[in-house]
Amino acid sequence: MQIKAKPLLRALNGETLPTPPIWLMRQAGRYLPEYKATRAQAGDFLSLCYNSDLATEVTLQPISRFGLDAAIIFADILLLSQALGADLWFVEGEGPRLSTISSMNDLGKLSPAADIHEALSPIYQTVRNLSAALPIDTTLIGFAGAPWTVATYMIAGRGTPGQSPAHLLMQENTAVFDALMDRITEATILYLAEQIKAGAEVVKLFDSWAGSLNAVAFDRYCISPHVKIVTALKMQFPDVKIVGFPRGAGEKYKDYVDQVDVSCVALDTDVKASWALENLKPGVCVQGNLDPSLLVTGGNRLVEETKRVVSEFKGRPHIFNLGHGITPDASPDHVEQMIAAIRG
Ligand code: CP3
Numbered sequence: 001m002q003i004k005a006k007p008l009l010r011a012l013n014g015e016t017l018p019t020p021p022i023w024l025m026r027q028a029g030r031y032l033p034e035y036k037a038t039r040a041q042a043g044d045f046l047s048l049c050y051n052s053d054l055a056t057e058v059t060l061q062p063i064s065r066f067g068l069d070a071a072i073i074f075a076d077i078l079l080l081s082q083a084l085g086a087d088l089w090f091v092e093g094e095g096p097r098l099s100t101i102s103s104m105n106d107l108g109k110l111s112p113a114a115d116i117h118e119a120l121s122p123i124y125q126t127v128r129n130l131s132a133a134l135p136i137d138t139t140l141i142g143f144a145g146a147p148w149t150v151a152t153y154m155i156a157g158r159g160t161p162g163q164s165p166a167h168l169l170m171q172e173n174t175a176v177f178d179a180l181m182d183r184i185t186e187a188t189i190l191y192l193a194e195q196i197k198a199g200a201e202v203v204k205l206f207d208s209w210a211g212s213l214n215a216v217a218f219d220r221y222c223i224s225p226h227v228k229i230v231t232a233l234k235m236q237f238p239d240v241k242i243v244g245f246p247r248g249a250g251e252k253y254k255d256y257v258d259q260v261d262v263s264c265v266a267l268d269t270d271v272k273a274s275w276a277l278e279n280l281k282p283g284v285c286v287q288g289n290l291d292p293s294l295l296v297t298g299g300n301r302l303v304e305e306t307k308r309v310v311s312e313f314k315g316r317p318h319i320f321n322l323g324h325g326i327t328p329d330a331s332p333d334h335v336e337q338m339i340a341a342i343r344g
Pocket of ligand 1: 024025026027028029030039045072073074075076077078094095096143145159206208325
């Protein structure tokens with residue numbers, strides 16, 4: 001029997017498929033009752049992330065329910081901060097809290113990048129579990145936060161409007177800021193390399209706050225670390241597929257795709273498909289763009305917008321996805337409706 005490549009990997013290899021493969025950012029999460037049940041069993045969010053069996057279970061839930069084309073390992077971008085020695089906890093209904101970084105002294109308390117693996121070993125085990133458990137057509141995606149986005153949380157100790165504490169440190173104490181960025185970059189390379197060795201076929205870099213970087217800072221703190229990470233991974237794993245998500249980059253999406261050797265770029269909801277088609281290097285796969293709020297409201301608007309995304313990106317390699325993560329108030333029925341609109 002001839003073994004055909006998985007649909008998602010074909011799109012990442014530059015093929016234009018008649019029906020785009022589908023996965024959703026935050027596809028395992030609180031909008032699914034089965035997720036809430038497993039999370040309750042784990043106790044809390046971080047315990048769920050570090051319990052390889054339960055993390056495997058929640059990763060598989062949206063695959064079993066919807067037959068999506070890819071599974072993304074269940075973890076969080078801030079686990080790497082914790083592995084580097086930051087304190088991390090989640091406040092129910094609010095979000096992450098971490099110890100803060102504002103001086104060389106704070107930085108001195110962090111661990112060397114090479115020391116992250118013991119703390120992250122449950123994540124590598126989750127990847128190995130999934131690599132064995134997934135249906136043969138389903139692609140396994142690993143991920144990490146991009147250095148700028150991770151740094152914004154490590155500096156402020158929480159999510160902040162406009163990421164102002166990180167911008168302040170960048171201006172006022174560039175040496176500390178740059179050293180932190182370098183530490184995270186180095187650790188991210190090691191973290192993703194280990195995920196790939198454990199069986200991740202694709203890795204995605206989430207730069208959720210790239211949109212608050214000005215043009216100069218975007219080159220230095222988004223593009224440059226992404227280039228370092230992608231180059232290092234491709235040296236070790238020439239066939240690995242990498243997805244970049246410089247969320248909010250606007251017209252700088254073009255510079256990003258021109259300079260970072262990604263197989264695919266994830267588009268947020270602000271990018272116009274027509275602009276992307278005209279400006280993003282041909283051959284590079286695109287994913288995303290659908291407004292996640294449509295999965296809350298459903299109805300004709302959801303079906304129309306889904307079909308618009310599919311038809312606008314016809315003629316170029318495309319993976320169907322949302323412009324940002326699915327929200328807890330989304331309806332699983334609307335996800336079904338969206339998938340039916342794509343697959344017919
Ligand atoms: O996509 C997936 O299904 C895989 C798992 C995944 C999670 N977080 C699980 C999660 C991924 C890829 C992430 C990435 C992540 N984490 C990002 C980048 C992507 C983005 O959304 O911009 C960021 C910025 C974080 C940091 C983070 N984690 C925040 C700000 C929060 C709180 C907000 C919220 O939704 O509650 C989290 C918590 C988190 N990460 C949840 C999940 C399922 C909710 C936790 C819960 O069950 O209570």
